[in-house]
């Protein structure tokens with residue numbers, strides 16, 4: 001009979017996990033030994049648990065399946081609370097596995113190292129940022145508990161928490177019987193789809209807005225097909241940027257309200273029949289709306305339900321709704337075949353001259369690079385690098401667009417490299433690099449070779465745009481290019497556009513190691529999108545006029 005460890009590892013793989021990111025500790029060493037000795041899933045150890053969480057989250061997003069982060073009890077797991085909270089907010093199916101004290105250790109009357117208030121404190125903290133939890137302290141219930149929690153992770157596309165006491169790892173245990181995916185009531189799906197289609201037919205200016213759940217539930221192609229069938233323009237939310245990148249769909253661009261392209265905002269905000277699929281109603285997706293979108297008239301299928309006006313269809317998975325819409329939607333009359341709306345035109349043609357580099361030059365240089373050698377998957381951190389990415393051609397992108405944590409970029413790029421075997425492009429500010437950029441030191445030993453662009457404005461520039469007077473937004477001049485070699489990569493410093501082009505060419509010519517391109521930016525030089533975003537937020541945060 002297999003051990004509990006083998007049963008858990010096999011179940012993770014059977015539910016779609018492809019690798020594990022982790023850092024061991026004495027409460028987790030016995031389980032790590034099984035990870036390595038069984039080889040059921042490859043193990044990638046990183047240097048700091050926030051990086052483990054971000055890398056596993058990014059792997060989940062690009063796999064459209066489970067990401068796995070394995071850590072020790074206490075100091076390890078608590079170190080990972082922020083990345084797991086971000087995965088919860090952004091609906092990423094991340095499995096957190098934590099080692100734990102053995103059953104016999106709890107009752108000895110001693111306070112255990114790594115414990116906080118009580119031995120159960122960690123479980124309580126993770127209950128707040130996961131959708132399901134299991135403590136594997138009984139092999140009679142462990143298979144059912146593992147099946148329940150992994151099914152919840154996939155159905156809800158949210159993190160889950162599994163704790164495995166260190167004296168349980170070798171216990172004989174029955175294999176896990178996976179549970180079937182959650183399905184909605186077919187009658188309810190039919191009724192909801194019919195009502196949505198009726199409303200779209202009555203609308204003069206119907207439009208489709210899609211969000212991250214379309215990727216999380218792997219229905220991009222179905223949604224592209226639906227957009228073509230409905231013959232209506234489709235935009236993505238800020239968080240949904242990159243969706244339909246390779247699909248044939250009437251995609252008009254990213255909706256960002258007054259911070260985005262006016263023609264896209266008009267299509268969404270003027271619509272009298274807005275259908276939102278898989279959209280998170282967050283401030284970063286809608287906080288900059290020029291006009292409040294009248295949600296009473298909008299239709300929303302997300303978070304396992306459909307809401308229209310004042311009524312809801314509960315327990316209706318998004319995939320079921322889209323399938324039913326496709327089943328009922330008639331193709332448009334040929335004459336009405338939608339003139340494919342102009343896709344967003346991204347800037348190209350960098351002047352490789354001695355002029356100082358600005359954020360828009362970085363977008364231009366990357367677009368030129370992708371045009372010449374094909375798109376790369378992008379991991380972006382929070383900061384103006386993410387707003388700059390809005391002017392980079394549509395490609396697979398993982399970024400904390402809603403939860404907005406710093407530190408995501410470099411570890412997420414490592415997660416993409418490990419999960420896909422492809423070379424990612426990482427966009428990161430100097431402030432965020434100071435948090436988790438060191439994880440690049442793990443690249444050479446693992447054969448990862450990301451191209452990293454550090455937006456070095458020696459500043460927490462996003463904060464300065466909101467509060468120029470704060471001197472604490474001035475950062476010291478770290479010489480990131482010089483650090484690269486010590487970490488096993490190659491560093492370039494680019495102040496002029498000519499140097500940026502040369503650095504990108506050199507990076508693309510060498511796939512043996514990571515290349516870090518430190519772009520020296522003037523303080524105050526920000527992307528077009530960030531400047532619109534700040535102007536909008538400042539405008540909307542003005543105290544109401546008396």
Ligand SMILES: Cc1ncc(Cc2csc(CCOP(=O)(O)OP(=O)(O)O)c2C)c(N)n1
Pocket residue numbers: 382383384385404405406407428429430431432433455457459460461462463
């Ligand atoms: C973990 C965490 N702690 C603080 C903050 C708050 C913040 C949001 S943006 C920002 C400055 C980012 O500086 P960086 O140099 O990376 O990028 P740029 O603005 O383009 O210069 C901070 C400190 C967040 N979001 N996450």
Ligand SMILES: [Mg+2]
Pocket residue numbers: 383429430431455456457458459460461
């Ligand atoms: Mg900065």
